[in-house]
Amino acid sequence: MIVGGLLAVGSAAGAVVPAPPSQLGLCAACHGKHGKSVVAGVPNLAGQRYAYLINAMHQYRDGRRNVAVMRAALGPLRVSELKALAHWYAAQPLAPSLSGGSH
Numbered sequence: 001m002i003v004g005g006l007l008a009v010g011s012a013a014g015a016v017v018p019a020p021p022s023q024l025g026l027c028a029a030c031h032g033k034h035g036k037s038v039v040a041g042v043p044n045l046a047g048q049r050y051a052y053l054i055n056a057m058h059q060y061r062d063g064r065r066n067v068a069v070m071r072a073a074l075g076p077l078r079v080s081e082l083k084a085l086a087h088w089y090a091a092q093p094l095a096p097s098l099s100g101g102s103h
């Protein structure tokens, strides 16, 4: 996985483009840095509405959505961190399909 290294570089630069949330690495392994899923069965988050994302995160945390991996991923985070992640993923452009379009 190269995600960790890229994140370290990205958050050091950060003058023009907003820095990715500090906890993004916890999510990028499955959801991708820009919200395009990198694991089969994991939903894309790019371009979803902020309100939808933050609501879903709270549902995993309090068990209304009973998904062990998401509960584990979100459990240690502060609400401010959840919000930063929801804003980040909501701001990403919609993910194109994996097949890319031309053949």
Ligand code: HEC
Binding pocket: 023, 026, 027, 028, 029, 030, 031, 041, 042, 043, 044, 045, 052, 053, 054, 056, 057, 065, 067, 069, 070, 073, 074, 077, 085, 086
């Ligand atoms: C181990 C893989 C994994 C990691 C790490 C992970 N997720 Fe997920 N995430 C999933 C899976 C699988 C689902 C779909 C669960 C379901 O069926 O509801 C999901 C669903 C979601 C959803 C709901 C999407 C929707 O369309 O309803 C949100 C929001 C989300 N994750 C945010 C995060 C955030 C933020 C992090 C980092 C703190 C994170 N996830 C880390 C696997 C992961």
